[in-house]
Amino acid sequence: MKKRIIPIFVPHRGCPHDCIFCNQxxxxxxxxxxxxxxxxxxxxxxxxxxxxxxxxxxxxFGGSFTAIDVDIQRSLLSVAKEYVDKGLVNDIRMxxxxxxxxxxxxKMLKEYKVSIIELGVQSLDEDVLRDSIxxxxxxxxxxxxKLIKDYGIQLGLQMMVGLPSDAERKCIETARKxxxxxxxxxxxxxxxVVKETGLENLLxxxxxxxxxxxxxxxxxxxxxxxxxxxxxxxxxxxxxxxDDIQLGKAILDxxxxxxxxxxxxxxxxxxxxKSIVIENKVKSNILVKTNKKNISKIIGNKKSNSNYMKNELxxxxxxxxxxxxxxxxxxxxxxxxxxETNMNHIYESLYKIYNL
Numbered sequence: 001m002k003k004r005i006i007p008i009f010v011p012h013r014g015c016p017h018d019c020i021f022c023n024q025x026x027x028x029x030x031x032x033x034x035x036x037x038x039x040x041x042x043x044x045x046x047x048x049x050x051x052x053x054x055x056x057x058x059x060x061f062g063g064s065f066t067a068i069d070v071d072i073q074r075s076l077l078s079v080a081k082e083y084v085d086k087g088l089v090n091d092i093r094m095x096x097x098x099x100x101x102x103x104x105x106x107k108m109l110k111e112y113k114v115s116i117i118e119l120g121v122q123s124l125d126e127d128v129l130r131d132s133i134x135x136x137x138x139x140x141x142x143x144x145x146k147l148i149k150d151y152g153i154q155l156g157l158q159m160m161v162g163l164p165s166d167a168e169r170k171c172i173e174t175a176r177k178x179x180x181x182x183x184x185x186x187x188x189x190x191x192x193v194v195k196e197t198g199l200e201n202l203l204x205x206x207x208x209x210x211x212x213x214x215x216x217x218x219x220x221x222x223x224x225x226x227x228x229x230x231x232x233x234x235x236x237x238x239x240x241x242x243d244d245i246q247l248g249k250a251i252l253d254x255x256x257x258x259x260x261x262x263x264x265x266x267x268x269x270x271x272x273x274k275s276i277v278i279e280n281k282v283k284s285n286i287l288v289k290t291n292k293k294n295i296s297k298i299i300g301n302k303k304s305n306s307n308y309m310k311n312e313l314x315x316x317x318x319x320x321x322x323x324x325x326x327x328x329x330x331x332x333x334x335x336x337x338x339x340e341t342n343m344n345h346i347y348e349s350l351y352k353i354y355n356l
Contacts, residue, residue: 004054006046006089008076009062010034019122020133020198021163021191039079047088057116058083059093064120066096066105077112084113091115095158099136101144106151116184117148118156123163124174131164133198138177145181154184156235161219162191162211162255164202168219172356175223179230186227187236190216192254203253213263216255220264221271222354228347229356237261259301266297270305272346273298273331275353277313282333285316289330292321 010033043058050056058080065073083089093116094109101117109117123129124138148155157178161171178186193199193210202208211219220237227234238260257263277286286309288298298319299306309317323330329346331339 001053001055002051004046004050004056005093006043006056006058008034008039008042008058008060010060010065010068010076019135020131020202021122021160021194022197034076036075036079039076043079043083043089047083055091056089057091057093058089061095063095064097064100065094066109067100070108073108074112077109077114081112093118093156095120095156097136098141098144101147103147106147106153109153110151114153116154116156118158118185118187119144119148120158121174121178122158122160123166123170124177125166125170127165128163128170142181145183149182155181156185156187157181157183158187158189159223160189160191161216161223164199164208166191166211168222171219172222172226175226179226179232183232185233185235188220188223188234189236189239190220190255190260192239192256193252195250195252200252210254213255213257216260217264217267220260221268221350222356224264224268225347225350225354226356228344229351237264262297263301266300266305268350269298269346270300270308271353272349273305273309273317274313275349276331276333276339277309277315280333280337280339282313282315284334285318287318287320287332287335289320289322289332290328291323291326293326294329295319295321 039058047056060076060080077092080089080092084092092112092114094114095118098119098121101119119141121141122132122134124141126138129137145155145157159171159174159178191199191210193203193208199208199210203210224234224237238257273286273288276282290298299317300308306317309315327343329341329343331341333339
């Protein structure tokens with residue numbers, strides 16, 4: 001069953017203060033308040049374009065939903081609940097801050113059939129939380145995550161890579177702690193310097209340097225290996241491209257790429273194929289038979305993987321669209337040695353290669 005999301009943006013509404021990286025008006029492209037009538041109109045419009053057999057979800061994004069005045073929360077949620085009651089929508093999702101969750105809030109959210117809560121955690125390193133002006137400690141995250149799961153609501157966790165004081169080891173440790181909380185899904189966002197934020201001020205004062213694109217790819221590939229091996233569903237990697245979300249517009253600096261996730265997954269495939277080439281002492285070529293959806297990741301952005309194999313390993317990388325299952329790869333080495341594998345095996349191999 002295909003999943004279809006109806007996004008409702010509540011920019012910055014409810015947030016108790018400005019985090020150093022945040023400008024929700026720029027990120028969401030929305031600057032006005034959302035009313036219950038707006039919610040109804042948005043949902044109705046989306047439903048006209050969605051197949052009746054799809055799994056439909058109303059998602060409140062952009063602000064700290066549970067910090068909004070409770071009467072406004074009820075007003076917005078009551079509209080969403082009507083669609084769930086009518087069987088037109090399957091789930092209601094929202095994002096909020098870890099320090100804006102308690103039992104009274106969760107009782108109310110259950111009343112309105114909220115099924116998924118994502119916590120904007122960003123990091124579980126205390127120095128990063130402090131320097132990013134998050135306004136809470138790591139302990140609030142663990143408490144909120146447990147409460148959400150205790151109430152039978154699905155848990156999502158969001159992390160950012162490259163905040164002030166961040167480092168690769170801190171990102172990996174945050175991912176390990178995420179895994180301990182057993183979330184139903186995770187999002188990973190490389191930190192970008194957005195206009196009209198505290199990070200812009202630090203950048204101008206030369207007190208902050210964002211991770212480069214290459215640094216971010218090298219870190220996030222390890223995070224993905226960690227999450228995949230532990231069966232954690234990573235539902236997004238990198239900000240979704242919009243008219244504003246691109247370098248030179250709302251984004252001033254940082255590791256932005258419109259296909260960031262594919263860059264990371266392509267790098268992971270390159271690392272795996274490199275290990276196969278070295279382990280089997282491949283002399284001339286490596287042919288990967290796969291589903292056509294995997295071809296671009298195997299070849300690499302601007303043929304980066306093909307060029308690496310040729311220039312660094314003296315091996316020609318070939319691909320062939322021959323497999324139906326996107327999870328399966330058939331690899332032929334030097335035209336005679338056949339290796340069949342799947343993505344799960346690749347992730348397990350990378351877990352070892354990355355010394356995780």
